[in-house]
Amino acid sequence: MMGGPYYNVPLGRRDGKSSRAAAVEGTLPRPAMPVSQLIRVFGSRGFSVQEMVALSGAHTIGFSHCTEFTAAIYNYSRESQSDPEYNPRYAAGLRNACADVQKNPTLSVFNDVMTPNKFDNAYFQNLPKGLGLLKSDHALFNDPRTRPFVELYAKDQNSFFYAFARAMEKLSVYGIQTGRKGEIRHRCDEFN
Structure with missing residues (x-):
């Protein structure tokens, strides 16, 4: 609806039967995290620096x-x-x-002051202009490990879309439940 790349989302994912806010702390990226910590959070789940930057491009909406x-x-x-x-x-x-x-x-x-309702690469184009919203956004442009990917995606929307789609496909199968663990939900917002 907002543009952006197509990517496959496998059906039949099993979701866990417990959800505790306390279990999440330290496992998800936070808006003020420094790049080194972001890299650790994503890396501990098997995501590369480039995949992390591509997924950060989701800040182009929201x-x-x-x-x-x-x-x-x-x-x-x-x-x-x-x-x-x-x-x-x-x-x-x-x-x-x-x-x-x-x-x-x-x-x-x-998150994206220029094209807030369009999934595009404007988020990356905004960062060198000081138009990033969160501390973590500014950090992506300022860190030498992430800046080359920010510059690539700012210049080439197709490269961003391709990398984002692949990283989202990888994210969609991260940590899935198997066997008798979890359940395939009839509704995604409640247990069966």
Whole structure:
């Protein structure tokens, strides 16, 4: 519906029968994680640095809550109101959009300010311009291990789409339950 690549999603995946928030902490990437930690999180599941960057391209759609990045746009340091990684006009716009975050912590903004409703490579094109939303977005452009992939995907949307599709296919079969473990759900949002 939003564009982007086609990829296969195998049917019949078995899902686990337990879900605990405490079991998730430290296993999923967080918005302020440094690249080294992101690489460890993805690498521990068999994903390469390139696959991690490609999957990060999912930030071309969706939104993030202001609470995830306000520390970087309000009173960042004595010298600067916002993190210098942000384009100053973008940071000012974010401060305006998130002005009531203390009263309303559910406030959110689009991850991709340029084409928020289109799955494309604009997310990668935004990063060198200081238009990344999250600390982890800025880090992908600034780290020498990830920057070449950011630059490749910013320049070549087809390369991004191909890499994203392959990484999503790999992600869709990661950690599947087998045998009598888990169940194939009739509805994805509840146990059978």
